[in-house]
Amino acid sequence: MIKQQLIHSDYQPLANEIERYFAQSSTILQDDRNTIKEVVFNNETLVVKSYKRLGWFRGLIYTYWKKSKAWRAYEYGLKIAKFTPKVVARIENFEPLLTKNYLICCKFEADFNMQAPLFKNHPNKQTIFKEFTKFVYQLHQNNILHQDLSPGNILIKKNQQDYEFKIIDINRMHFKTLSLKERAKNFNKLWANDDDLALILRTYAKLADLDVDYFVNLGLGYNQQNKTRKIRKRKIKKMLGL
Ligand SMILES: Nc1ncnc2c1ncn2[C@@H]1O[C@H](COP(=O)(O)OP(=O)(O)OP(=O)(O)O)[C@@H](O)[C@H]1O
Ligand SMILES: [Mg+2]
16 A cells, blocks of 8 residues: 655646656665655756665554655755755555555755865855854754754755755654753764864854853764764674675
């Protein structure tokens, strides 16, 4: 059984034949755990994310207990519409357990992602960090916590006057009033160096009218904790040959 939810019935022909459209597209944006491709439909360029095919055990969980990643990303996309590329559809294939699920959204014509200012010495990185901080502050003020705020999930477009940000990979979100600690911790997946992160945290503290030194130290501490944990995990995996 196929379950679908569409933003508009115009997309029905695409949803009905998503497997074919997806297979025929040769514009691959990413082919790793999930596969992401561009698909042109009625002269509109869309991005289709095909989530990793589920085995029977995960299929069971996602059929009876948990909402699929496509389901959550679509629902959350509707909820945070101005912060993410427009969602168009979710498609879930139950046979009878969930196997495949797709998310379709509009393509955001990004010029680069957050890796450019963080790791590639973008000439305007200070300005980008400050504008990015305003964007995250806006998310937080709207009770939105993106739990996978990594550089590749932050798309950036350069406009004439400013930079425009969109978040993707939005299947892991929390909607709640955020504490100070949650706010500071939200930056710990950026893999930023201390100078860059301190600038971001300082900017945030000023916007939110917080004690700057306290907030910067808190955020730097969380960042270090995360880096140490990840590096340890990698070492263990390497030792075990995984
Ligand atoms: N709506 C979009 N508009 C433009 N580019 C996009 C869009 N969605 C995804 N992309 C591009 O595809 C890349 C991968 O997308 P995404 O982050 O959703 O997948 P992923 O990182 O493989 O997912 P996961 O972390 O769940 O494995 C992004 O870094 C971006 O370059
Ligand atoms: Mg991603």
